[in-house]
Amino acid sequence: MGIETLPDTQEATKEKVENAFEKNWNVIVWNDPINMMNYVVFVFMKVLAFPKEKATKHMLEVHHNGKSCVATETREKAEHYHQQLQGYGLTVTVEPGQE
């Protein structure tokens, strides 16, 4: 005999799974006056595996615009980046993107 699941539970689980795998979470790095520019470039290269040009572009975006979206990822990956970047002393948030 097969196992039946209540329809509501099934829907909720489906939504959770879809949400977990959707690359819809933005990792935002915010400007701060203390971290050095070359340090930020290094951190982007190390954590996000950016080439130097891309890392520099995002660092300048942070510097001039106050923030930069450095990645749009699944929730789990975004939280991982968030933790790594904050571990290096950067100011970071993770925000859900537009549906």
Add this chain to the structure above:
Amino acid sequence: MIIHRKTDSVAFSLSLLEKVVLERALSTIARNYQVHPAEIDERAAAVWYSSAGCRTAQMSAEETADWIKQLHSLRLGRMAALGHALDQIKEKTPPVLFEVPREEADALMTALNDHRLLLAAHHNIGEQEMNMRTLAAFSKLPPPQQTALFEMEFLAYLIDELLQLLSGERDKTDSSQD
């Protein structure tokens, strides 16, 4: 300070003042790293263990607590590099030779940067103070703020050298610089 750049390490020859400042910084970082995030002082918590990003990520209280615990583990992972650095300079008389191998440069650099962030938070140092370019403006700051800025500048210099070692963006041959 005299810097000896090698292929896989960088060595600093420190004066008495530089040694004292660095030893104090390293000891403070090591002490603070061992404090549980829930027990660390408010300003340090705001700088090192801010959960603002967890809120925007819609993490639950349990997820946030776990996330902060992992963040603390990241910092504790730098203790070995801090210990090796301290061992080299503690109770030594100048000139003190302090060498950082490439494999420990990342941990030490990040720890020194953490201390810069903490100094700035403790002494209310923001954009205005960081961008001061004249001695006249600088001398108007309260003495504790001036001392903190000097210390931050000194640490920035060390960080810059460690960054060069890590990025490999320098002459591969051994060199020295005053």
